[in-house]
Amino acid sequence: MDEHSATENGVDGGEGNGDGSGDGKALRRGWTTGACATAAARAACGALFSGDFPDPVTVTLPGGQTPAFALAWTExxxxxxxxxVVKDAGDDPDVTHGALIRARVSRAEPDQGVVFRAGEGVGMVTRPGLPVPVxxxxxxxxxxxxxxxxxxEAAALAGEAPDVVVEVSVENGEALARRTMNPRLGILGGLSILGTTGIVMPYSCAAWIASIQRGVDVARAAGLDHVAACTGDTSEKAVVARYGLPEHALLDMGDFAGGTLxxxxRHPIPRLTLCGGFAKFGKLARGLLDLHSKRGSVDLDWLADxxxxxxxxxxxxxxxxxxxxxxxxxxxxxxxxxxxADRVAALAQRTALxxxxxxxxxxxxxVTDRQGTIVGTSGWGAP
Incomplete structure (x- = not known):
């Protein structure tokens, strides 16, 4: 998946190194919000320049693929x-699957090129550190x-100048964004229009890793010297209660200790608190970087030892x-x-360092128990 995981998804995956690099099962691929927005914009340009909506509409992806998209709405x-265009995420459990991605195109002043606007359901960037400026x-x-x-391409076919305003919107996007990391990253009012290949690769977890990376970028740009990477909501609440860290200092690590570390x-922050449940950190203590149950079970004999x-x-x-x-x-x-639990914390710290x-x-x-009580600590370890 090239799209919304921790940001706009909730999947398990990765191949044992904790960085989401596994190729997973041969499941049906889908299209990113970026590819869908491109198809909508191309169709709208066709109608603006020549009076007709091409349907289906074909676009070229960064890898050279040329998929065709059926139009679900025109005006x-x-x-x-x-x-x-209705977003089809394939076999990936993306929260934007089935969402209507729209593009409204109007003429801009000469020589302005393409001017981008956020329509309903598309967020605005309010914090530095993201790929798009504040x-x-x-x-x-x-x-x-x-x-x-x-x-x-549409302008060249019609003999027009490619000076247009493109307003992208996502139906119900503001509500969907509340299920993502966008508010924490300082993207307010809606979803992001994402994608590096145009293709959603199901269960690759690349998007979850990408959202962790953007979280680190935002924290660094804000000048934070302490962040916490947590395996879930329970551990996150525990670390917030302990330190009172701001929301943008919290990294939704999930099972991806390797991807985070x-x-x-490569992009260090002076202090890192890792907070997670006893079972998951028992795996990290053993040297595992992917903490998902599919990649490795809890070793009770190891704990007994x-x-x-x-x-x-x-x-x-x-x-x-x-x-x-x-x-x-x-x-x-x-x-x-x-x-x-202290012993597990110390060994997990060694793996992290x-x-x-x-x-x-x-x-x-x-290390927390199931109720979110901190039951084990390592103290601070220097590199």
Whole structure:
């Protein structure tokens, strides 16, 4: 997927290195919001310049593919035309799947080229650090380039100048955006128009990784010296209660510890708190960077061995080995007065620092139980 994951999606995936690089199953691909907006703009330009909406309308993607899109809606008036395409995300569980992506095209002043506007349901950028400057519609650079190319092609066919205002809108986009990371990233009022290839690759999780990266970019641009990467809402609430960090200091890491740490290795922030549940961080402590259950199960024997290292009695270790869940092992350790969660936190911190590979990032690990109580800490570890 090239589109909305943590930003506008909620999928599992990646191939064991925690950076979303796995190729996953052979599922049906879909089209990004950027590709759909381009198709809508191309059709609207056809009507504006020649009076007819091409349907289906063909566009050229960055990789050279030329898909055709059926129009779901058209409208025109004096000096303007508009068209809409229904987003098909393929087999990817994208929140924008089925949304109507519209483009309204009108003539601009001579030599202005393509002027972009945010219509209803498309957000505006309010924080630095994103690919689009503050004050601009949240239409990313590749979709802008695709739309400019489509406008130029339509204008050339009609013998017109490619000077137009393109207003992109998404039906119900403001409501959909509340299910994404856009508000946290400072994109307000709606969705982003995204896509680097025009194609949604289902379950690749590239978009989740991309949203983590944009979160780091925003935090760096804001001059923050402390961010927290959390595995979910429960751990995020725990770290906010502990530190009172602002929303744009919170990275929705999910299962992608590897993707988060590798990006911070190249784009460091002075202090990083990793906060997550005991089971997931038990995997990180073992050196796993993809924390999803499909990539690796909780190793109860490994946890029992750590208890033995902490001085657990043999019958306590045996009880831990026979447990059904990591939570049960944690309960056994706590009843025995063993700081197992602290040990997991310390080992997870070691994995994180090894992955950061000397980058100037101090790391702290906080381990939570299922109720969100912090039960294990590592302290701060320097690179």
């Amino acid at each position: 025109r008036g004096e000096g303007w035309a508009a068209a809409g 004050g601009e519609p949240a239409i990313n650079p590749v979709p802008r380039a695709m739309i400019r190319q489509a406008v130029a 590798k990006y911070l290795r 750590r208890m033995a290292e902490l001085g657990a009695a043999p019958d306590t270790v045996a009880e831990a080995r026979a447990a059904n869940t990591a939570a049960q092992v944690l309960s056994i350790a706590r009843e025995a007065g063993l700081p197992l 090894d992955t950061l590979d000397g980058a100037p990032v101090a790391v702290e690990v906080l």
